[in-house]
Amino acid sequence: MIKRRTLLAALPLAGCGASATGPSGTAAAPGQAPAFESVASVPFDRFVEGVKTEARRRGISAGTVDAAFAGVRPNQRVIELDRRQAEGGMPWEEYRDRIMVSPTRVQNGRRMYAENVDLLRRVEQRYRVSPRVIVAIWGVETNFGGNTGGFGVVEALATLAWEGRRASYFRNELFAALKILEEGHIRADRMRGSWAGAMGQPQFMPSNFERLAVDFDGDGRRDIWESRADALGSIAHYFNRNGWRDGEPWGREVRPPPGFSLSGADTEARRPLRDFARMGFRDANGGPLPTDGPEASIVLPSRGSGQVFLGHHNLRVIRRYNSPVNYGLAVGLLSDRVG
Template sequence: MQKRLISALVALGLGFSSVALSADEGFDKYVEGLKVEAREKGISEAIINSAFDGITFTERAVKADKNQPERKLTLDEYIPRAVPDWKVKQANDLYQKHKPALERIGKQYGVQPRFIVALWGVESNFGRLMGNYNVIEALSTLAYEGRREAFFRTQVMAALEILDAKHISPEDMKGSWAGAMGQPQFMPTSFLSYAVDGNNDGKIDIWQTEADVFASAANYLKQANWNDDYTWGRQVNIPGNIDRNLLGVDKEKARKLSDWQRLGVRRLNGQALPEVDINAWLIQPDDNKGRAYLVYGNYQSLLLWNRSHYFALAVSHLADQIR
């Protein structure tokens, strides 16, 4: 609580030199604790010294973590912004540019290449928006701030492990304010679990090497039980009197498409649902208004990547427009 109060006072610009000094001292002391833990985990002294060298408490990372949009967009507003025509064009152009690597990796991991490209586009605008925060500094700041200390402290240790394995240098380890890294925006623990060498050069580089980005994204989806025999789902029309207790992505709410057909769910154009023996879940993220979707197991895999329906639907809609 004390460290949060000190940080808040500094952020308000009260100008108390003693307060500022206390904030600096508090963060510096916390970093010393991180160093001790890193040594206990076997991280080399050279990496510990270089990774933590000169880092300071980064108030803008804390502000970003606390920032919430004042008004939630509806899907009708969000999807056109998240998947504009220019992004669709770029996605198709980049698919063609990287087609040999994408098709090789897609076959290897059992993931349709269009979903790999769509994730790439939604996460980092095809590698153009990866963040410019020092990852160790941002993660250490958020751990010290304390609201999610255990999570961010674990991420600090994972980031140090990545550095110790020489996948990237401390000065080049840049990412978002939350520590999400590279073109697929992996948190450090996700990197350790899913990042792979996609071009067989002996390195794993999700910052600059597209083949590694594609293979790492595909490996994540594979481990999340992706099935390339199917797509993600479809937008549908639902009857106004449908039992809303049936909606949701919980395991027990799965129904066969034939069951949803009997309940009055139809394709967006009013036609019958496909006659395919597959489980589907009915969702309507904007509550009892707005778009409704029947989603399949692959959509559940996207939710493991990011629990936001808006994220998963942006990826899905972009993938549908890649040919």
């Protein structure tokens, strides 16, 4: 997420926007209940009127504002999820095997890669980003576009801006969402997403949409909800803008040398691969490491039981999409298996 949330512990539907899913990868149902304990300083209706007034000052038309806020009310489920979403303690191996790199996700990823290979090649030609990492992000964020979230984005953002822990952040995202509606990229009733306002197949927050969504299919709209070309092109554009190095690997699993201590590992230093080879690191199968690859650093999964990786620059780029280390490693592993 770019200037994105550290709001979740990297579960699926957790990409360039704050999202809410359960361990199965199924989006939480957007339940509503108007009566709940609020800590907001003003009534919701008064808050919305203030937002509408400011939106019109920012050049958003009255028609767009009225359509966006039709039927909007505070959403209790959004508040519950925001208060619950502190990072949990799922072990790395369970997160990796049951959720992110499950056999089903790998199989579906291979199928989606094959079905979209021509589009992916065109996207790669324009943005010089690996099609495999594009498909991996698409898979972990929204199950290849099949699970983009069921909350009204304006209602979710308005609820969080009114009552949430990061009111200023979500207020700015709310105005960015209204601008998207004003520009005609999506209708208000179709602007659906996660509980925290992450939208479409890439799960972009509205401010990220403004900067990074693209009209790859050339129809005049940046439709990351239903246009597969726009969605995959936007993911690639994000990586391109955030420094993806074409042709370089993201990283690799390694076997550390005898006596290696997980607790004492230096995960900050970046060294040439040949230095790790000299220290006795081997590849995951026990073979020698290449000696001419890009610089790497030791990467240890959070709550893992001993797996060790060497991560390159492109792993850091993946983690700009969503920062937890386990998310970055899982996307890298999935990308290795789908193409």
